[in-house]
Amino acid sequence: MSTPADAAPRHRVRRWLAERGLRQWWKAGVAAILAVAALFGGLDTVNTxxxxxxxxxxxxxxxxxxxxxxxxxxxxxxxxxxxxxxxxxxxxxxxxxxxxxxxxxxxxxxxxxxxxxxxxxxxxxxxxxxxxxxxxxxxxxxxxxxxxxxxxxxxxxxxxxxxxxxxxxxxxxxxxxxxxxxxxxxxxxxxxxxxxxxxxxx
The missing domain is CATH 2.60.40 (Immunoglobulin-like)
Incomplete structure (x- = not known):
């Protein structure tokens, strides 16, 4: 069972998410993908x-x-x-x-x-x-x-x-x-x- 002490951090997280729109989340997602790709040597580029x-x-x-x-x-x-x-x-x-x-x-x-x-x-x-x-x-x-x-x-x-x-x-x-x-x-x-x-x- 959750306690008031547990609910307070969750409330703060929900409020933080609500204050940031979809655009910021899209940017964050792209940044995460690039960060993961960097761990594996970066994204492949077309060598024309x-x-x-x-x-x-x-x-x-x-x-x-x-x-x-x-x-x-x-x-x-x-x-x-x-x-x-x-x-x-x-x-x-x-x-x-x-x-x-x-x-x-x-x-x-x-x-x-x-x-x-x-x-x-x-x-x-x-x-x-x-x-x-x-x-x-x-x-x-x-x-x-x-x-x-x-x-x-x-x-x-x-x-x-x-x-x-x-x-x-x-x-x-x-x-x-x-x-x-x-x-x-x-x-x-x-x-x-x-x-x-x-x-x-x-």
């Missing part, structure tokens, strides 16, 4: 490593060495004497020309090699050889190709002189996958970033 790559300079992502050379916006894409991507009302095509060399020991996909940023209404069209316009999906080990990476974008999205931002994600070679065997895995934090102006196109 970005390499700025000038146009025309090679960048190795582990699997490929990529040299981005130019970017152009055109109403349609032609190659090998045929139309590869036809004109569409309200749309244009952004083509980024790059030389790509496979530095690895396995063929690997080109579809996601260049990551176009800052264009929310874009659609990736594909990768084509500059020499003849033929489509290419993968590049074999030791091979080098000059390629055009093509996206469909809104007609008003880009004009000559506007900057285009591209990311090339670093990769690590992984083995032992049951389904895929061996493959390159993109980093979540490390990439090369190229900002290149759009040139004039016809």
């Amino acid at each position: 490593a970005v390499t700025s790559v000038p146009p025309g300079q090679p960048f190795s992502d582990g699997a490929f060495t990529v040299t981005v050379q130019r970017a152009t916006v055109v109403p349609e894409v032609r190659g090998g004497g045929s139309v590869l991507a036809p004109q569409k009302p309200g749309r244009r095509y952004l083509g980024v020309v790059a030389t790509v060399r496979n530095d690895g020991t396995v063929p690997w996909t080109l579809a996601n090699e260049l990551d176009l940023r800052g264009q929310p209404d874009q659609q990736f069209v594909g990768v084509m050889r500059v020499a003849d316009g033929s489509r290419i999906l993968t590049l074999g080990p030791g091979l080098t190709e000059q390629l055009a990476f093509v996206w469909e974008v809104p007609e008003t999205a880009l004009a000559p002189g506007d900057p285009v931002t591209l990311r090339i994600w670093k990769k690590q070679f992984q083995q032992g996958y049951v389904v895929y065997g061996e493959l390159w895995v993109d980093s979540l934090t490390e990439y090369g970033e190229i900002v290149i102006p759009v040139g004039g196109g016809s």
